[in-house]
Amino acid sequence: MARTVKCPSCGAELTVKDDNRDFMFCEFCGTKVRLDDYQETHRYVNEAEVQRVKAEKELELKRMEAYTKREEQAGKQFITLMSICLGVALFCVLISRFM
Ligand SMILES: [Zn+2]
8 A cells, every 4th residue: 555755845745655665755856755654653652651651640649639638637627526525525624623
């Protein structure tokens, strides 16, 4: 199957006649056009992988953040509960002293 490449210089659609060559010359402006788009494909795949890993890390970070927030909230609730208990206990002690 013949594939086409775009000339980076003049933008002409060039038909690749020999797929085994890694470059050809534009028949319109004579620019050397690289045909080994493997590198580009490879880079694209790597970028996708990087994006995936980044998204995963962000998700992990968000999960950890949510967890920390939950822990913080639980801690605050515990402190509030403890201070209420302490207040009630102190109140009871004071009441029993004056009775
Ligand atoms: Zn050209």
